[in-house]
Amino acid sequence: MPELPEVEVIRNSLRVVVGKAMASFYFSSLAPIQTTSAKAIRRTLLGRRIAGLDRRGKYLLLMVEGGARLVLHLGMSGKLLYFKHRRERTKHTHMEIFFSDGSRLSLIDPRRFGTISLSFRQDGADNLFLQKLGLEYDDPNAADRDYIARFRSHPGLALKTALLNQGIVAGLGNIYACEALYRARLDPRRKVKEVSDGELLRLFEAIRKTLDIGIRRRGTTLRDYVDGHATRGQMQNFLKVYGRRGRGVVRIVQQNRATWFCPQVQR
DNA sequence: GCGATCCTGGCC
DNA sequence: GGCCAGGATCGC
Numbered sequence: 001m002p003e004l005p006e007v008e009v010i011r012n013s014l015r016v017v018v019g020k021a022m023a024s025f026y027f028s029s030l031a032p033i034q035t036t037s038a039k040a041i042r043r044t045l046l047g048r049r050i051a052g053l054d055r056r057g058k059y060l061l062l063m064v065e066g067g068a069r070l071v072l073h074l075g076m077s078g079k080l081l082y083f084k085h086r087r088e089r090t091k092h093t094h095m096e097i098f099f100s101d102g103s104r105l106s107l108i109d110p111r112r113f114g115t116i117s118l119s120f121r122q123d124g125a126d127n128l129f130l131q132k133l134g135l136e137y138d139d140p141n142a143a144d145r146d147y148i149a150r151f152r153s154h155p156g157l158a159l160k161t162a163l164l165n166q167g168i169v170a171g172l173g174n175i176y177a178c179e180a181l182y183r184a185r186l187d188p189r190r191k192v193k194e195v196s197d198g199e200l201l202r203l204f205e206a207i208r209k210t211l212d213i214g215i216r217r218r219g220t221t222l223r224d225y226v227d228g229h230a231t232r233g234q235m236q237n238f239l240k241v242y243g244r245r246g247r248g249v250v251r252i253v254q255q256n257r258a259t260w261f262c263p264q265v266q267r
Numbered sequence: 268g269c270g271a272t273c274c275t276g277g278c279c
Numbered sequence: 280g281g282c283c284a285g286g287a288t289c290g291c
Binding site: 111223 | 273
């Protein structure tokens, strides 16, 4: 469900937990913990305060006093919700962090495509997921030639497929990949090797703009996306192609995923 | 590179 | 019952 804009909005919405001390935890028996254990997570977090929230691609990082980070991916169906007061645990809750003031953070993920992991290094090189990620769309240290080089190393990929590859540019999902290609007026089926550097630059600019707009509209709520306080996004009202059959927009399938585009505009 | 697969739920 | 879903990985 959540792509970069949704994760960024969730991150901003949860600033309320910064400074809170973690007093206890709940993990379901099906919690999607990867390459670590509930025990290790408890040991790492217990008694410590949340130092801040960060984001890398679609991963949300809960930064812990002392330098460790709890690395969360929400997959297709994950939500991270803050509750101020006691409350019945809802179905598919896989992790809860109880703060010393009685409030809590709940991870709810019916499909369990998300992941929970740990990282202790600033650069994420010790984390199976973070280590694979490509550039941030707004990386201040990356130049156009860096983005171009990343794309050029996958000449045979269709543009849409390249956008979904988190090792090239991190954070785009199915909605924003389709929207960025529309904004750049590029056919999602064209291969990387068939587009010019100029067209790639146009695509990068479209990616930045598309993700920025997504964040400003507080994410896309097609079905069930909400931020950390259960507030829906508004971007669904401004999508140009995704889910918009008709008026020249068609749906095709690439890599087993739906691609929505407008053949008259995108070439 | 492509298709199948993990999982649950909603909709037709 | 079948199809679809905002993700990512793993075979071939």
